[in-house]
Amino acid sequence: MKARFMKTALVTALTLCAATSYAKQEVTVYTAFETDILAKYKNAFEQENPDIAIKWVRDSTGIMTAKLLAEKNNPRAEVVWGLAGSSMALLKSEGILKSYTPQGLGELNNALNDPQASQAWFGNDAYFNAICFNDIVAKQLNLPKPTSWDDLTKPIYKGHIAMPNPASSGTGYMQVSAWLQNMGEDSAWKYMQKLDTNIAHYTHSGSKPCVQAGMGEVAIGISMASRGAKLKTQGAPLSLITPKGIGWESEAVGLVKDSDAAKRVVDWSISKNANELYIEMYPVVAHKEVVSEMKNFPNVKQVMAKMDFARMGDERADVLNKWSDKFDSKSEPKS
Incomplete structure (x- = not known):
């Protein structure tokens, strides 16, 4: 027992x-x-x-x-x-x-x-931004390939551009911040006002505008360059365009x-x-010993915007409040 x-x-x-x-x-x-x-x-x-x-x-x-x-x-x-x-x-x-x-x-x-x-x-x-440009849709609509940020404000692109909402997407905020820091505040807000005329909608995901461009839902998506490179490698009919002053x-x-x-x-x-x-x-x-090349990723070294991350953090609330007041009406519904 x-x-x-x-x-x-x-x-x-x-x-x-x-x-x-x-x-x-x-x-x-x-x-x-x-x-x-x-x-x-x-x-x-x-x-x-x-x-x-x-x-x-x-x-x-x-x-x-x-x-x-x-x-x-x-x-x-x-x-x-x-x-x-x-x-x-x-x-x-x-x-x-x-x-x-x-x-x-x-x-x-x-x-x-x-x-x-x-x-x-x-x-x-x-990570870096890029303009994802659907070559097939552009040909169907007779849209020329943009080469600069100013090109995107031309009337021919009205309703054909998607971009992330910076209040919900870091990808969107870093591009807005790049414009503000590199164009100067007055010029950047005037630029975004002109760009908004051509925006079809703002997404709540940083990669979604490029996905939409790859699927032909829009002709142009301001989005993550890495997502664009991945989609292009998978066969999407995309060109990746990186104007000077690209956000990262x-x-x-x-x-x-x-x-x-x-x-x-x-x-x-x-x-x-x-x-x-x-x-x-x-x-x-970040690791010094880990280096590789991503297929179809654009060369961004010469076009990277000068970025002050501390300033981005400090200004975030004011910038997003101002942006939302001006442009949020075109944002997609939140899921």
């Missing part, structure tokens, strides 16, 4: 130990990464960290930034991963992101990281809650293995 009791107790103890050892700690990660890559990043992280499970909360950059600001006094996120550098700068200034030095920081290109002291966010990749930004990671599991997510997100996944989607990544 005693032996049977001891055997039962031992089996119970071993079962509890096994359950404990395989119980995963869940980390809530807020992100604006495109939906179709989230499972890949989650699976790769969890394969190397089997005791931690990522719980994604995903939305576009503008909506995710607003959510984090609204939850400032009761944060629900533990990590922010894949959010625009300008948003990260704003979150840091609001005290939402914690200063942290992740393992492997010295292996990154520092140009994509928080430039201020007590760094709180770190680049994953850099980094996507970055930062710590919200100071836990060991959250820190491990941040550490892995800047690792070489993570960067080898980023480069499948983005042509420029």
